[in-house]
Amino acid sequence: xxxxxxxxxxxxxxxxxxxxxxxxxxxxxxxxxxxxxxxxxxxxxxxxxxxxxxxxxxxxxxxxxxxxxxxxxxxxxxxxxxxxxxxxxxxxxxxxxxxxxxxxxxxxxxxxxxxxxxxxxxxxxxxxxxxxxxxxxxxxxxxxxxxxxxxxxxxxxxxxxxxxxxxxxxxxxxxxxxxxxxxxxxxxxxxxxxxxxxxxxxxxxxxxxxxxxxxxxxxxxxxxxxxxxxxxxxxxxxxxxxxxxxxxxxxxxxxxxxxxxxxxxxxxxxxxxxxxxxxxxxxxxxxxxxxxxxxxxxxxxxxxxxxxxxxxxxxxxxxxxxxxxxxxxxxxxxxxxxxxxxxxxxxxxxxxxxxxxxxxxxxxxxxxxxxxxxxxxxxxxxxxxxxxxxxxxxxxxxxxxxxxxxxxxxxxxxxxxxxxxxxxxxxxxxxxxxxxxxxxxxxxxxxxxxxxxxxxxxxx
Amino acid sequence: xxxxxxxxxxxxxxxxxxxxxxxxxxxxxxxxxxxxxxxxxxxxxxxxxxxxxxxxxxxxxxxxxxxxxxxxxxxxxxxxxxxxxxxxxxxxxxxxxxxxxxxxxxxxxxxxxxxxxxxxxxxxxxxxxxxxxxxxxxxxxxxxxxxxxxxxxxxxxxxxxxxxxxxxxxxxxxxxxxxxxxxxxxxxxxxxxxxxxxxxxxxxxxxxxxxxxxxxxxxxxxxxxxxxxxxxxxxxxxxxxxxxxxxxxxxxxxxxxxxxxxxxxxxxxxxxxxxxxxxxxxxxxxxxxxxxxxxxxxxxxxxxxxxxxxxxxxxxxxxxxxxxxxxxxxxxxxxxxxxxxxxxxxxxxxxxxxxxxxxxxxxxxxxxxxxxxxxxxxxxxx
Numbered sequence: 001x002x003x004x005x006x007x008x009x010x011x012x013x014x015x016x017x018x019x020x021x022x023x024x025x026x027x028x029x030x031x032x033x034x035x036x037x038x039x040x041x042x043x044x045x046x047x048x049x050x051x052x053x054x055x056x057x058x059x060x061x062x063x064x065x066x067x068x069x070x071x072x073x074x075x076x077x078x079x080x081x082x083x084x085x086x087x088x089x090x091x092x093x094x095x096x097x098x099x100x101x102x103x104x105x106x107x108x109x110x111x112x113x114x115x116x117x118x119x120x121x122x123x124x125x126x127x128x129x130x131x132x133x134x135x136x137x138x139x140x141x142x143x144x145x146x147x148x149x150x151x152x153x154x155x156x157x158x159x160x161x162x163x164x165x166x167x168x169x170x171x172x173x174x175x176x177x178x179x180x181x182x183x184x185x186x187x188x189x190x191x192x193x194x195x196x197x198x199x200x201x202x203x204x205x206x207x208x209x210x211x212x213x214x215x216x217x218x219x220x221x222x223x224x225x226x227x228x229x230x231x232x233x234x235x236x237x238x239x240x241x242x243x244x245x246x247x248x249x250x251x252x253x254x255x256x257x258x259x260x261x262x263x264x265x266x267x268x269x270x271x272x273x274x275x276x277x278x279x280x281x282x283x284x285x286x287x288x289x290x291x292x293x294x295x296x297x298x299x300x301x302x303x304x305x306x307x308x309x310x311x312x313x314x315x316x317x318x319x320x321x322x323x324x325x326x327x328x329x330x331x332x333x334x335x336x337x338x339x340x341x342x343x344x345x346x347x348x349x350x351x352x353x354x355x356x357x358x359x360x361x362x363x364x365x366x367x368x369x370x371x372x373x374x375x376x377x378x379x380x381x382x383x384x385x386x387x388x389x390x391x392x393x394x395x396x397x398x399x400x401x402x403x404x405x406x407x408x409x410x411x412x413x414x415x416x417x418x419x420x421x422x423x424x425x426x427x428x429x430x431x432x433x434x435x436x437x438x439x440x441x442x443x444x445x446x447x448x449x450x451x452x453x454x455x456x457x458x459x460x
Numbered sequence: 461x462x463x464x465x466x467x468x469x470x471x472x473x474x475x476x477x478x479x480x481x482x483x484x485x486x487x488x489x490x491x492x493x494x495x496x497x498x499x500x501x502x503x504x505x506x507x508x509x510x511x512x513x514x515x516x517x518x519x520x521x522x523x524x525x526x527x528x529x530x531x532x533x534x535x536x537x538x539x540x541x542x543x544x545x546x547x548x549x550x551x552x553x554x555x556x557x558x559x560x561x562x563x564x565x566x567x568x569x570x571x572x573x574x575x576x577x578x579x580x581x582x583x584x585x586x587x588x589x590x591x592x593x594x595x596x597x598x599x600x601x602x603x604x605x606x607x608x609x610x611x612x613x614x615x616x617x618x619x620x621x622x623x624x625x626x627x628x629x630x631x632x633x634x635x636x637x638x639x640x641x642x643x644x645x646x647x648x649x650x651x652x653x654x655x656x657x658x659x660x661x662x663x664x665x666x667x668x669x670x671x672x673x674x675x676x677x678x679x680x681x682x683x684x685x686x687x688x689x690x691x692x693x694x695x696x697x698x699x700x701x702x703x704x705x706x707x708x709x710x711x712x713x714x715x716x717x718x719x720x721x722x723x724x725x726x727x728x729x730x731x732x733x734x735x736x737x738x739x740x741x742x743x744x745x746x747x748x749x750x751x752x753x754x755x756x757x758x759x760x761x762x763x764x765x766x767x768x769x770x771x772x773x774x775x776x777x778x779x780x781x782x783x784x785x786x787x788x789x790x791x792x793x794x795x796x797x798x799x800x801x802x803x804x805x806x807x808x809x810x811x812x813x814x815x816x817x818x819x820x821x822x823x824x825x826x827x828x829x830x831x832x833x834x835x836x837x838x839x840x841x842x
Contacts, residue, residue, distance in 0.1 A: 024508070169508075245836035317507045339508070342501050347461045349497030350515035357511035363520050363716040364511055378501040382513025383493055383586050386630025389517065390776040391720065402777060402825055420829040428505075437510045439517055440630075445505035 015206040016240050018227030020398040022360060022433050024169045025373045026317065028337075030277040030286040032176050037276075037289035040107040041296035042085050043328035044070055046100045049140060050149050051075070051456065054100050062089045067114030067136050067270040070103055078153050082137025084272035084293040086112040102328060118268035121191035129194045133261065136270040140331065141257035142195075145238060145250045146424040147456045157251040159198035159242050162189075164214045164255050165205040165225075167232035168316040168432075172277035172335050174255045175211040176288065181259050182213040188262030193219045195251065203237045214255075229318075230398065235430040239399050244424045256334055276329060280313075280338035281375040282306045294328045300336050301325070311378050313337040318432035319445070342379025350382070357381075360396070360437045385440040396433035399425060403434055407444060410451030415458050418451055428452070468492055486580040490587035518589040520718045524709035525596050525766065531705040532698040533557035536604040539659040539695050543666035557604075560660045561698055564599040567608050571615040572598070579624050588629035590636075590772075591619070597637035597766060600699025601759065601807075602644075603652065604660040610648060614640040634814045635773045638763075638807055645807070653803065658695035670696050672758045672796065672803040680745040689756040700762040703755070710765040719769040722778070723785040727764040730789020731755055738797055746797050754793050763792070763806040773814040777824040784820055788813045 046054040054071040058064060064083040073079045085107045093102040116136045121129055130153050133139045142151040151157070164174050178185060193200050199221045204214050206226040215222070223241060225231050234252040244250055253261075256274055263271040272293040279286045284304050291300075297312055313320035315333040323329075329336060346352075354364045358374045366372070393403040401422040409417040428445040435444040474480045475488035492498070494515070502509060537553030537560075572595045580587040598615055622639035623632040645652045659668040671683040671694060684694050692702025700706075713719025735751025742748050754760055768774060768788050775784035788809045795805030802808055 243835065245832075245839045248839065311501075311507065313507055319505075320507065322507070337507075343499045345465055345496040345499050347464075347496055350513055351519060354511055358508075359511040361510065361512040361516075361717055363516055363718060366511075376508040378507050379497075379509070380500040380502055381497060381509050381511045382515065383489075383498060383500065385514045385586070385588055386628065388514065388588075388590065388630045388772055390771045390774070391722075391778060391781075394778060400828065400831070402828060404776065405821075405825055420832065421825070422832055432506050435506045436508060437512070439510075439512050439514055441509065441513065443504045 015224040015226050016237075018225065018231040018236060018240075018398045020394070020396060021167075021228035021230055022396045022437070023167065023228045024317075024358070024376075024436070025371065026169045026281065026339075027373045027375045028280040028283055028286050028339075029170050030172065030279050030288050032173065032288070034176070034275055034288040034290050037291040037295070037299065039291055039295050039299035040087070040109070041104070041299055041328075042087075042107060042292055042294045043102040043104045043296070044081060044084065044294055045102050045328060045330065046071065046081075048331040049073075049081075050147070051453070052079070052150070054081070056092065056100070058089050058103075060089050060092055063087070063108075064089060064105065065112040065114050066272065067116065069137070071100075073150075076150075076152070078134060079139060079150055080134060080137055081140060082114075082270060084270075086110050104328075113269035116264065116268050116270070118266055121187065121194055121265050124194070126194050129191050132264065133191070136264050138257075138261055138264050138270055141260060142192075142251050142253045143332075145235065145244055145252065145427065147452050148427050149456070151251045152249075155249060157196050157198070157249045159250055160192050160196050160200045161203065161234045161238055161241075161250060161252040162192075162201065162220075162255060162258060163203050163232050163234045163237055163252075164211075165203075165209055165232045166316075167205075167227075167229035168318050169229075170277070170279035170286075170335070170337060171232070171316060172275070172279075172288070175209060175214075177275040177334070178211060178213045178255055178259060180213075181262075182216070184259045184262035184266060185213050185255070186217060186219075186262065187265050188258035188260070189217055189220050191261050191265055192253075192258065198242075201237070201241060203234075205232070227398070230430055230433060233427075233430055235425070235427050236398055239425050246419060246424060248424075254332070254334070274334055276300065276333075277335045278304065278338075279335060280317075282308060282310045282338040282340055293331060297323055297327050297329060297336060298325050300329070301338065305338055306340075309341045309343070310338050311341050313339070317376070318436065319429045340375070340377040342377030344379065346379075361439075380441055382439075382441050384442065387440050387442065389439045392437060392439065393431075393434040396437060397431070399430065401425065403431065406451075407431075407442075407447055410447050410454075413454060415455065418455060423451055423455055464495065468495070483581065486585060486587055487577050490577065490580070493586070514589045515592075517718055518592045520712065520716050521593045521766075522596055524712040524719070525593075525600065525699070527705035527708040528600060528699040528702060528762065529561075529596070531692055531702040532600060532700075533561045535692060535701055536560050536660050536698060538693065539604075539668075540661055543659050543662045543668065556660075560604050561599060563608055564602055564606065564611050564698070565596070567611045568598045568615050569595040571612045572619050575616060575619045575624070579628060583628070585628070590623075590629040594618070594636045598640045600766075601637060601641045601697050601762065603657040604698055605657050605662075606644070606651065610644055610651065613647075614644045617643045630772055632772055633818075634811055635767055635770045638767055638811055638814075641807055642811055645804075658697075668695050670694065670758065670803075675746050675749070675757075675796075676803045678745060680749065683749075683753075683757075686753065686756065689753070697759065697762075700759045703761045706761040706765050713765065713769070719765065720771070720774070720781055722781045723769050723774060724764050726782045726785025727768050727789040727792075728755060730786035730791075731760060731764075731793050732789070733786075734790040734793040738793070754796070758796070758804050759806040760792060763788075763810050767806075767810050768813075773817065775817045775820050775824075777821050780817070780820040780824045784813055784817050787816075 053074040055074045065086045087107040090106045091104045144151045202220040206224040314323045314330040359366045406421040428448040431444045536557035618636040618640035622636040626632045655669040674682040714721045735754045738747035792805040792809035
């Protein structure tokens with residue numbers, strides 16, 4: 001059995017500075033107040049989990065407790081997905097080709113839990129820690145790089161990364177969200193520390209992370225970062241501290257997930273409580289809500305939005321998924337963003353001065369107004385074109401990787417070249433900014449995802 | 461605008477699949493998106509996008525070309541009347557130039573865009589905006605007296621052989637505008653070089669040689685003053701003579717970030733270094749001309765700012781761009797001084813480096829790959 005690691009290494013003197021990147025300032029940041037949200041409608045969406053083929057364990061009308069298994073992954077049957085709330089399975093919604101979309105649960109208000117026994121991680125072996133996380137359904141919170149799929153319970157990562165700050169537009173403030181949850185967070189970290197012989201990296205923002213929950217954490221290596229988005233992405237942090245080589249695996253999860261893991265060990269049950277930020281220019285009063293994983297979008301927004309034609313995004317504007325009003329927040333999302341749809345024509349728009357437009361390119365005057373906040377819509381501002389411009393992506397892509405060459409390698413499905421150019425080190429979210437600023441309007445994240453899926457298939 | 465939009469919306473159904481003019485979809489789309497930025501919204505990935513698009517980018521290059529174009533038009537008239545010993549005001553000269561230059565521009569655009577539209581139609585693509593720039597570059601590198609049918613053939617050759625056979629915009633290896641110029645240079649050498657072609661309707665007695673032409677035959681004393689070459693009041697291709705006007709374009713390209721400052725500076729550095737090396741050698745008069753004169757003669761400045769920076773045919777890696785640019789500058793001066801058959805080395809230097817750009821990128825990328833493999837090996841050992 002491995003030694004229990006108790007020391008914390010804090011290297012406060014070195015700050016990893018990231019220079020490339022871009023902060024996009026949007027209107028609609030959530031006010032730093034957490035309100036309780038009363039909602040009875042929740043769902044688990046199997047499509048949130050990359051590469052998972054669900055095998056149902058419940059049917060419509062069944063009564064479930066929090067922690068009751070709902071389905072398992074056909075490919076990896078040791079990965080279990082459980083109910084975030086006690087109640088009744090109202091509907092199992094399927095889409096085209098019987099694709100399982102949503103398992104809707106109506107809460108019964110009884111708050112019954114499946115008991116997994118409260119135990120300190122320090123008193124358990126690595127296998128026991130994994131077993132408890134697996135059975136309770138918190139295991140899917142831990143994902144791996146490469147591929148961003150749920151971690152393999154039978155594998156061991158070379159290290160684990162937690163980014164305590166989010167640099168994406170209108171990102172929720174983890175200092176606020178985790179306030180007062182220090183003990184749960186520490187217990188979660190202790191559990192994670194059991195999972196690897198390597199380090200657990202807890203990465204904080206050099207200037208803005210003040211919460212003692214983070215800075216006083218034990219049993220981890222605390223690293224400081226500073227820089228624009230995507231500095232908060234674990235991908236960038238892994239790349240700087242412990243880059244992934246072929247065959248290596250790093251696990252990661254979000255700060256709120258660590259709390260969920262901690263609660264499992266301290267209380268003995270799956271507690272899917274989650275603080276969600278309601279953000280975006282079309283929200284009348286953006287604010288934080290305390291609710292659960294997979295809450296109904298409608299309950300979150302209620303009458304709190306403007307009257308224009310809107311897009312609801314589970315997550316942030318860079319990487320989030322578009323959801324309908326009658327849908328639910330994603331498993332990995334703790335933010336709902338509402339922005340206007342941009343389905344309008346603009347007369348000679350490409351030729352106008354564009355004083356109010358958002359652009360990184362200096363062909364619009366936007367670069368003169370660094371701190372301006374924008375109300376951006378979903379208009380593509382152009383049509384799909386061939387990849388013509390060069391040197392654009394590099395400005396917002398802080399990896400020692402040639403982004404355009406990698407994208408082209410994926411487009412032609414050259415496995416060797418993709419590997420050589422560093423596909424294991426990246427995820428689609430790391431390319432989000434490249435996609436935003438792209439002159440040719442290429443859907444880069446889609447391409448990168450295709451490449452990752454292809455590699456995963458090839459490597460298995 | 462509302463009326464126009466309504467009109468387009470009414471016509472649109474005819475051009476979509478199943479409509480009467482389904483086959484002309486790309487053409488309709490090109491005109492529609494030219495008038496209106498489309499109402500297309502993001503469907504996957506990032507939900508918000510930068511306002512920049514290909515039209516904006518290309519139109520900025522065209523704007524950057526305007527100083528050279530306007531000066532070029534005036535200079536065509538100026539050189540014409542100068543050769544006849546007449547002096548006029550600005551407008552008559554500009555008017556004469558316009559009569560000469562405008563038809564070339566029109567032929568270039570009509571032929572080039574016609575072919576582009578046809579290919580887009582066949583391939584079911586949207587029409588790419590790249591030719592908006594190429595169509596302006598081609599006239600500017602032509603001699604003022606070039607027959608229009610030659611412009612048409614050269615443009616067609618450039619678009620079809622230079623671009624479309626490689627798969628269209630973004631796939632071409634050579635700069636299309638330079639391909640057009642090179643085609644004419646090799647196919648009709650007498651119309652594209654010598655002393656006769658650089659001044660429109662020149663009076664016979666007047667010498668119409670360009671500075672490079674003088675140097676070619678060893679008439680170092682006959683080249684115009686530095687000031688005249690910098691301002692561009694000399695015979696030459698329509699848009700190439702004025703370094704000042706080109707410099708204005710360079711400022712626009714660099715300020716907006718549309719043109720690669722990296723490439724421009726390295727071409728200039730390469731040209732200066734090579735010119736300076738020749739000064740050290742000093743075997744003949746051509747080698748002895750000050751290095752900076754190479755920058756203001758012939759097509760060096762125009763090539764540096766508008767041709768070498770074409771993102772598709774240039775090196776695509778950051779480091780590669782330095783090598784690519786530097787070598788263009790060096791080779792251009794090298795060809796000028798060493799190869800009397802080709803007075804204009806810039807065109808050939810850029811085309812040559814267009815061909816080598818992928819190789820430069822290959823080595824830059826290989827070094828990145830090696831670094832990654834080395835790291836992996838260290839990790840395995842540890």
